[in-house]
Amino acid sequence: MTLSTRRLYHDDPYRTHFDARVLQIAEHETHPAVILDATCFYPTSGGQPHDSGTLNGVQVVDVLEQGEAIVHVLAAPLSADVVSGEIDWARRFDHMQQHTGQHLLSQAFVRELGGATLSFHLGEDACTIDVARATLDWAEVERVEQAANTSVFANLPVTTREYRPGEPVEEALRKLPTLEGVLRVVRIGDYDASACCGTHVSATGQVGTIHVRRWERRKGQVRVEFMCGWRALRSQHRQNRICQELAAQHSVGIPELPEMVQRFQTEADAARKQAQDLRNRLLACELPHLAENAETCAGVRLLCRTLEGYDAANMRALAQAYTHEPDRLALLAVTEPAPQVCFARSANITLDMAALLRATTAACGGRGGGSPQLAQGGGMDASDLAQVLQAARDQVCARHRREPC
Ligand SMILES: [Zn+2]
Missing domain, CATH: 3.10.310.40 (Diaminopimelate Epimerase; Chain A, domain 1)
Structure with a gap:
C-alpha cells in the first residue's frame, strides 16, 4: 500500500498544532521515525529546510519526503496510534520570511536586470540565490533591493493555486515546475508567480526588510547572499554595533572609518619600511664586530x-x-x-x-x-x-x- 501524508502546511502555513494518526512506525538511518496521515511539519525540499518541533513531546530531528509520504525522524522511539504535534513557530516563520523574500528578490532581479534565479539555498545564517549574471555592482544591487522592498511595503497578498496534471496554467510563471503531478503556484499580487511547494507569509509586509549582504562571482554566475525579516534586523544590529564601537574607540564618525583604515595602512607600511631600514643599519654596524669574533x-x-x-x-x-x-x-x-x-x-x-x-x-x-x-x-x-x-x-x-x- 502506498502511504500518503496530507500536507497541512499547504492548507494553512500559520497552523502550529495538529493531531494525526500514525500510519507506520519506521526507521531512518538507525533513528526511529514515523509516517502520519497528516502533518504540519514541512520536509526539506525546494531549498527550504525542514521544520523542527515535537510529536507527543518527542523531538523531531529531521523531516523528509518519501514519495507521497512524509517521514518524521525522531530523537526517541514513539509508540502511539494517535499523536499530537507542535512545530517550532519561530523557525517556521523565519523560513516563511526568507522564502517569500526570495521570490520577491528573484522577481526584482528579473525586472531590473533581466537575471533569472538558477538556484536557492536557505541557510542557517544567510540565504543565497545564484543569478544568471556575469557580475554585479553596488548600484545594481541597490536598485534590485529597492524594487524588492517596494513590493514588501506594498503589502501584496500571497496566494496559492493548485493545477491538476494537464489543466491549463492561466498565469506566466517565473519558475517552471521541476516535478510532474499537481502544480502548486505561489502568486504575489501581480508582481510574481512561481511554481513552489514552500511555506509563505500571507502578505508581503510580513517579510520585513530584504537585505542583500554581499555577492560573489561563481562559475559564470553571481551568488547573492541575502536575509529577510528578523534575520536582516539582527544582522544590521551586529554590523552597526561593530561600526559604532570601532568609530567610538577612535573618536571618528562611521563615514570616516574607511579613510581611517586607509591611514592606518599607510602608517603601517611606512613603519615596516622604517623598521627594515633600521634593521639593515643595525646589521651593517654589528656585522664587522660579529665577524671579528x-x-x-x-x-x-x-x-x-x-x-x-x-x-x-x-x-x-x-x-x-x-x-x-x-x-x-x-x-x-x-x-x-x-x-x-x-x-x-x-x-x-x-x-x-x-x-x-x-x-x-x-x-x-x-x-x-x-x-x-x-x-x-x-x-x-x-x-x-x-x-x-x-x-x-x-x-x-x-x-x-x-x-x-
Ligand atoms: Zn519557492
Whole structure:
C-alpha cells in the first residue's frame, strides 16, 4: 500500500498544532521515525529546510519526503496510534520570511536586470540565490533591493493555486515546475508567480526588510547572499554595533572609518619600511664586530652563537649578510618570540645546511628546512638551543678537519 501524508502546511502555513494518526512506525538511518496521515511539519525540499518541533513531546530531528509520504525522524522511539504535534513557530516563520523574500528578490532581479534565479539555498545564517549574471555592482544591487522592498511595503497578498496534471496554467510563471503531478503556484499580487511547494507569509509586509549582504562571482554566475525579516534586523544590529564601537574607540564618525583604515595602512607600511631600514643599519654596524669574533675552524670562519635582541627575521638577514663573503659559516639561534635556529654558509662551502639542521634538531622535536645554503627551523625548547648549536658546531668542525679548505 502506498502511504500518503496530507500536507497541512499547504492548507494553512500559520497552523502550529495538529493531531494525526500514525500510519507506520519506521526507521531512518538507525533513528526511529514515523509516517502520519497528516502533518504540519514541512520536509526539506525546494531549498527550504525542514521544520523542527515535537510529536507527543518527542523531538523531531529531521523531516523528509518519501514519495507521497512524509517521514518524521525522531530523537526517541514513539509508540502511539494517535499523536499530537507542535512545530517550532519561530523557525517556521523565519523560513516563511526568507522564502517569500526570495521570490520577491528573484522577481526584482528579473525586472531590473533581466537575471533569472538558477538556484536557492536557505541557510542557517544567510540565504543565497545564484543569478544568471556575469557580475554585479553596488548600484545594481541597490536598485534590485529597492524594487524588492517596494513590493514588501506594498503589502501584496500571497496566494496559492493548485493545477491538476494537464489543466491549463492561466498565469506566466517565473519558475517552471521541476516535478510532474499537481502544480502548486505561489502568486504575489501581480508582481510574481512561481511554481513552489514552500511555506509563505500571507502578505508581503510580513517579510520585513530584504537585505542583500554581499555577492560573489561563481562559475559564470553571481551568488547573492541575502536575509529577510528578523534575520536582516539582527544582522544590521551586529554590523552597526561593530561600526559604532570601532568609530567610538577612535573618536571618528562611521563615514570616516574607511579613510581611517586607509591611514592606518599607510602608517603601517611606512613603519615596516622604517623598521627594515633600521634593521639593515643595525646589521651593517654589528656585522664587522660579529665577524671579528668568529672562530676559525679548519679554514672556515665559524660564527656560532645565540643572538640577543634579534627575532627570526633579523637572524636570517644577519646569516645572509655574514655568509655573503667566502669561507664563512653561521650557526645562529634566537629565543624571542620563539626559539629558532638558522644555519647558513658561503657559496664556496659544500656542507648541506638543511641536512645539518634536520640532523641536529630532530632529537629535541625541532622541525624546519631550507636549501643547502640556508636553513631555518624551530619547534624546540629554549633550553635545547645550546645543545643544538654545539652539535652543529661539532659536525662542521669534524667535517672540515677531514676536508681541509
Ligand atoms: Zn519557492
